[in-house]
Amino acid sequence: MPSRDYYDILGVAREATKDEIKKAYRKAALRDHPDRNPGDAEAEERFKQAAEAYSVLGDVDRRSRYDRFGQEGVRGAATPDFQADVFADFADILGGMFGFDMGFGRSRRQGPARGASLQYQLQLDLEQAISGVEAEIRVRRKRTCEACDGGGSASGSGASVCEVCGGQGQVQQRHGFLTIARTCHRCGGYGQVITDPCDRCRGAGRAAETTTLKVKVPAGVDTGMRLLLRGEGESGVRGGPPGDLAVQIEVRDHPRFVRRGGDLYTRVPVSFPRLVLGGQIEVPTLDGEAASLQVPAGVQSGDVLSIRGRGMPSVNGNRRGDLKVTLQVVTPRAVGRRERELLEELEELLPTPEELEDSTSWWDRLRSVFG
Numbered sequence: 001m002p003s004r005d006y007y008d009i010l011g012v013a014r015e016a017t018k019d020e021i022k023k024a025y026r027k028a029a030l031r032d033h034p035d036r037n038p039g040d041a042e043a044e045e046r047f048k049q050a051a052e053a054y055s056v057l058g059d060v061d062r063r064s065r066y067d068r069f070g071q072e073g074v075r076g077a078a079t080p081d082f083q084a085d086v087f088a089d090f091a092d093i094l095g096g097m098f099g100f101d102m103g104f105g106r107s108r109r110q111g112p113a114r115g116a117s118l119q120y121q122l123q124l125d126l127e128q129a130i131s132g133v134e135a136e137i138r139v140r141r142k143r144t145c146e147a148c149d150g151g152g153s154a155s156g157s158g159a160s161v162c163e164v165c166g167g168q169g170q171v172q173q174r175h176g177f178l179t180i181a182r183t184c185h186r187c188g189g190y191g192q193v194i195t196d197p198c199d200r201c202r203g204a205g206r207a208a209e210t211t212t213l214k215v216k217v218p219a220g221v222d223t224g225m226r227l228l229l230r231g232e233g234e235s236g237v238r239g240g241p242p243g244d245l246a247v248q249i250e251v252r253d254h255p256r257f258v259r260r261g262g263d264l265y266t267r268v269p270v271s272f273p274r275l276v277l278g279g280q281i282e283v284p285t286l287d288g289e290a291a292s293l294q295v296p297a298g299v300q301s302g303d304v305l306s307i308r309g310r311g312m313p314s315v316n317g318n319r320r321g322d323l324k325v326t327l328q329v330v331t332p333r334a335v336g337r338r339e340r341e342l343l344e345e346l347e348e349l350l351p352t353p354e355e356l357e358d359s360t361s362w363w364d365r366l367r368s369v370f371g
């Protein structure tokens with residue numbers, strides 16, 4: 001069979017970077033891995049070809065020889081140090097994801113393993129974030145089987161030595177010039193098998209279940225924060241400890257309040273006369289009752305007033321931010337005759353906007369500060 005071009009096999013351009021080649025190989029290896037395609041001879045062939053192509057293109061020296069002389073340049077040279085190199089990359093790339101163990105004849109019996117840690121995305125409203133909440137989350141996870149108490153055996157007699165690998169947990173397979181040590185399919189690498197598997201977990205010792213967990217979310221949480229529930233991930237195997245459950249917080253945007261650190265910002269509509277004369281206004285808050293706010297006479301539209309301690313609490317302390325209220329003048333879109341007369345008269349009486357601006361502008365204040 002004529003050899004295909006290594007670049008074609010990995011589907012990369014001739015000028016591909018080392019990184020691109022590695023990525024392409026990783027993709028091919030994951031897709032065509034024998035563990036994922038049991039009994040598929042074509043996938044296995046592609047897998048081997050990709051490994052061979054990568055053993056050349058993944059190495060600067062061999063690649064340049066291949067580029068100059070083609071197959072001839074790398075023939076023979078590929079064999080001696082081929083295994084060690086490719087396996088080093090394999091280990092890095094496949095990382096035992098599919099039980100593709102890199103042992104060179106070494107016994108790799110699998111011992112206790114920690115359960116997988118899980119993540120859960122929890123969305124909250126800003127109201128819930130300010131007050132704290134006990135949220136209920138539904139998690140699907142593998143937990144220790146209750147029927148067999150995790151032992152996997154129906155009678156409780158336990159496991160016996162695997163007849164396929166003789167307790168080694170792995171078997172050697174030759175693929176052409178490659179010898180691959182693969183996890184034993186019979187015992188899954190454990191070296192022991194359960195001959196009377198439990199009905200519920202089929203001998204795995206763990207079974208998938210969907211559980212509702214209560215999560216106490218403290219007041220003040222913000223997007224990006226994570227609550228770690230230790231031991232609430234998947235149960236370990238063969239006596240290993242359980243993984244954790246990380247609850248990732250995401251606080252939804254609120255239509256009326258914006259959070260910046262500990263402070264909340266909101267905008268309140270105020271009438272023109274109220275701004276001029278001052279007085280009490282009611283400000284809606286996030287945590288229940290409206291707050292009343294004293295507006296001093298003569299404030300400007302756009303000025304920000306603070307209501308102390310009505311912002312967000314901090315998760316780990318008693319500090320609380322402020323509620324920052326932007327006052328915004330709202331004007332009637334249309335007025336009656338009487339209102340019109342009064343407003344026209346008022347405009348006559350009041351200083352011009354320019355004069356008002358001069359007396360109140362930040363520029364003036366700035367000038368007075370710097371003398």
Ligand SMILES: [Zn+2]
Binds near residue numbers: 150151198203205
């Ligand atoms: Zn069971």
Ligand SMILES: [Zn+2]
Binds near residue numbers: 184185
């Ligand atoms: Zn076995």
